[in-house]
Amino acid sequence: MSGAGPMVVIGDALLDVDVEGDADRLCPDAPVPVVAGGREFRRPGGAGLAAVLAAGDGAEVVLVTAVGDDPAGRSLCGMLSGRVEVVRLPLRGSTVTKTRVRARGQTLLRIDTGDGRPGGVPDAATARRAARLLRNASAVLVSDYGRGVADVLGPFLRDLPVPLVWDPHPRGPAPVPGCALVTPSESEARLLSARPYASPGQTARHLARLLHARAVAVTLGERGAVVAGPGGRFARIPAPACPAGSDACGAGDRFAGAAALALGSGATAEDAVTAGVLEAARFVAAGGAASVRDPAPAVPAVPGDRPRTALEVAGLVRATGGRLIATGGCFDLLHAGHVSLLRRARALGDALIVCVNSDASVRRLKGPGRPVVGEQDRVEVLRALECVDAVAVFTEDTPEALIERLRPDVWVKGGDYDALDLPEAESVRRGGGETVILPQVSGRSTTNLIAAARAAS
Template identity: 75%
Template sequence: MGAGPIVVVGDTLLDVDVEGEAERLCPDAPVPVVASGREHRRPGGAGLAAVLAAQAGAEVVLVTAVGDDEASRCLLGLLSGRVEVVRLPLTGTTATKTRVRARGQTLLRIDTGDGRAGRVVEDDRARRIAALLRGAGAVLVSDYGLGVAEVLGGALREPPAPLVWDPHPKGPVPPPGCALVTPDESEARLLGGRPYVSSDEAARHLVRALRVKAVAVTLGTRGAVLARREGRSVRVPPPVHATGQDACGVGDRFAGAAALALSGGATVEEAVVCGVGEAVRFVGNGGAAAVRLPASPLGNRPRTALEVAEAVRASGGRLIATGGCFDLLHAGHVSLLRRARALGDALVVCVNSDESVRRLKGPGRPMVGEQDRVEVLRALECVDAVTVFEESTPAEVIARLRPCLWVKGGDYAAIDLPETETVRMIGGKTVILPRVSGRSTTNLIAAAGAIMSGG
């Protein structure tokens, strides 16, 4: 597997299955009566593709649009602890697909929600997404026509990792150079503008028209047709006969398995064979209806610094913020962060950018780049969000976040800090926590230098 995570980019829906028994017809209409319905919820679309890839053992980051409605909060609860979610704004309500089922058969589906992805305007989030795409083992675009692929289209045109694109008729055309495009039969015909051709012809036409490396037209439980830029189209049959009835989510399982295989160095042919096998096994194990995910109580915790700040204020809680370079994170840093978090309901860490550190510490610093410093801080349980600032002081970001307490560690007096006046103006208070003795980045750098010089 590639060194980086599988980055899934796309539209996440909330899928709801209402399962019951249908033993009689309604007296006032010739429709079945579904009794004793039990409701099961799961992520759909890109969210399902991400969860299935994570269940296969991959490290997965999902870039998707999430709103503030009940369905979005439910989705975040289902995804929490399984995949990392990088949130884009959502306008409107979350798309929800509700299936009414009896004895394994879908009787009715109701679609609600008009949500679409909004453009990214926050620099921290844009930088985070760009860094994820650069460091990915593979990128899977799971497009359901709700705007995420369109909003991020420019960033997705030339990722260094293999790019797998599962298209939608209402979404953008996959960019040239994709490692693999994975439409189903109807999508392939619509995408190529040839509604009456065979799947083999559609695959061969698309690989030329889109200028991509390969196209695999998925045929559900019948396998796939693979066409490469150089070479003939071939049929990839399923390794076993699928015994299940529910094909919902089979395309997501195929695309995710293929992306995971490509990230591990597989050829496109090997990746498609793997995708077909996993998709057929997925249907045989019950399909999407068999995916049961208990929601995490922490799932609706916002991820960005501004979202955390707004949520904490809305609930009447105390927002704590701290800041610094956090170069070569050590036990003293961790102690400070844990103690700061204990003072309130959420902790936001404000990190100096690389350029800001150089202005403060000199040309030899930082030892660790800002993206790595952010990643390590985000991994700490006591940290609720991290934001990067470019200025020499955190005064501007403090003014945006408006924390109740601004916490610093060390031998400062509050009056010595350049940001103290900003903290006072927003109605907050500066708190100085004592430093852990003998723990400092300067000491670590000095010790490392002594070892390197043989001292």
Template identity: 55%
Template sequence: MRPLVVVGDALLDTDVEGGATRLCPEAPVPVVDVEGEWVRPGGAGLAAILLATHATPGVRIVTALGDDGTGRRLAALLADDVEVLRLPLRGETVRKTRIRASGQPVARLDSGEGRAADAPLPDRVVRAIHDAGAVLVSDYGRGVAAHPGMRRLLAEAASRVPVVWDPHPRGAAPVPGSTLVTPNEREALAIAAAVEGCSGAADAAMALRRHWRCRTAAVTVGARGAVLATEDGTTLTVPVPDNATLTGQRLDTCGAGDRFATAAVTALVEGAGAADAVATAVESASRFVAAGGASALSRRADDHGATDGGQERFSPGSSVGCFDLAESVRRRGGRLVATGGCFDLLHAGHVSLLRHARSLGDALVVCLNSDESVRRLKGPGRPVVTAADRARLLSELSSVDGVVVFEESSPSTVLERLRPDVWVKGGDYTGSELPEAEVVRRHGGEVVLVPTVEGYSTTRLLQEAGR
């Protein structure tokens, strides 16, 4: 598969979290007692990280970064997961800081007014666009998508590979021929009203498809899903599916549009039509928000770019830490579910278990036995599939929000840190057979046994295959 390329404006997102129990004596504003600070790539940087998490390895990002502290930190965060192709930035790298008290936003502080410099594009950037299997343009109005040379490259790319364009009110118009443009409802109505004086998401989608001369346009409408304007001149409403209902409290929608766009471009690359790609994107964005939104990808600011030592987390091609995800779910009052096992030769029984487990809460983390752990439990001929590939397959399932690999025979050590609200195992176990049950209950969680699907087990599959 050819590399997927994100083109756009990256910035640094910071969340300052704390509690607020009193007002400032000088003014009627809350005093936030800071408990921690988390950082993550934002803008096109967030889109690139999400694409690397849910697509095959080899994602590249073309973005402008300044040679300042914020730019260097952002470059280091990105480089853990994607190949960074830097363009020069005129001014300081943008940083957005959210102040949050008890999970609720209190204020946002923006700094840096940098814009992409109008300089010749480096040869490696030109080659990256030419070699791309698809391009996602994540425009945050800072000049990368408006660069004349970049626009020529993107217009040429749109004639041969999927180009998904996530626009910005202050950004450049999508290049003609873009496969799918994905404005949110507020953006779409504002632009469409100026163009044709229409109102309503469906009318806006149609107007923008004509105005931008793109193949399709999908206007995202929050918890209602999306409205798609198709190539044949009709509109289609794509609702949030029942199995992706948002059940958590104080949901953080930051990054939902980026997740929508990355899911859409991934589906298009895999051969889906526009309607199916948008349906996939709606469900993926809904699950993303339910699992904590962009804050689930954050790292503590005092980790200097590391997350939990790097050994215990595992999400292929991603910097998303399962322990960070667990903390994020707890911060917003959500319900964390975990399950565990070898998951060697993923089969229908596994999928049923995972889907059932995910329905019990707002995020699901899979605790996965390492290769050595599987050998101790199953014998020298196992596993058939390596831990890296097993984790990658699990991460591709819509029911799974994170995968953490453990070396021991029991996941008890991992569960001490995850502290899930629900621990799920197949109905062929009993509570007394689970050494980790005591850990789960000690932290206030419950153990749930779900029915298994008759006739499915990895051991049986291998026996029938003659192994």
């Protein structure tokens, strides 16, 4: 029976850094790209990312990890503060930092620094606190990144009265017996199985017996996952389609955290894996780990009640080295699908500008009966959303001219578009930005709302 307490995440917290710039030429003395105008973004990595993502679902989360008292460790603690509670173990050596150099959404190089490992067993007070947390948790997730926290705390994890999910690492210890769910990737499953690889399903079943786990889910990236117990059938859980070229960094952390939260709520292993696959796919579609960043300062208000214009917000974001996101549409009869798209778009950067078709533009696109809601009211409703930093109205059929003035880093559209077919894609590219297509919420549309209202009248 799971407890009513927080979800506890145990593992190695790292500092992740993205350096993003433009790469339009090769270095003259080597066939490598030159990345210019790099901007640095930081976020928690490893078990820290798993904890932050679980907390983003509204869960109370406690992270038990080892953190160094060095600049990287202090930066990491600052980003975790206010998001999750941290039970801090001492670290010997420097905080592990993973730096990705990226251009136009693609990772060109990763540099790993730091040699930190936990400084031995916890002191008596920390050990008592950890034991109490584990007994009263709703679920426990071991997010092992092979840096030693799982080795140190392994003895505390046997015979827990709550669901235990173990996300293993090739350099870490074997999961303790009795796990509710073990979540290796396909390559990790090959190493754990210690026998010729057959198939994901057979390997999951074999590992469940070998590790004395109630279930094992072998994760397969864009192919979803396969889950099995020690005997009987295995289940294939397909993944929703994600945009080509999506950044999958952090998807495993999102999967394991979502599965642990589901098990803590009483779900079966198969249902928990289904939830994990779905949330991991949504996470990747929304930008992956690159969308989880050290929160930028809010765009400052102007004197009086006047909201900042879109051009003012764009200038402020560029001046502070932030990442500007923009999206566009009619937004007639704002509904849950619109709100979901806007929230996911805002998570990709530091400010979101919404470009709205004028009334005349909507009539040309949708017909004489539209819009249902006038442009001034549509603008006011959008401005009231916390995820929206500014709204701009355009009178043309497409927002190309407005995009060229704003120069967003990312232009977001919702639906089944091909980014190359969008008329505004070239304007985005000329401004140095990229186009991202986010999946829409099924069954939510203004057309459906209007049809339902007419049917009810």
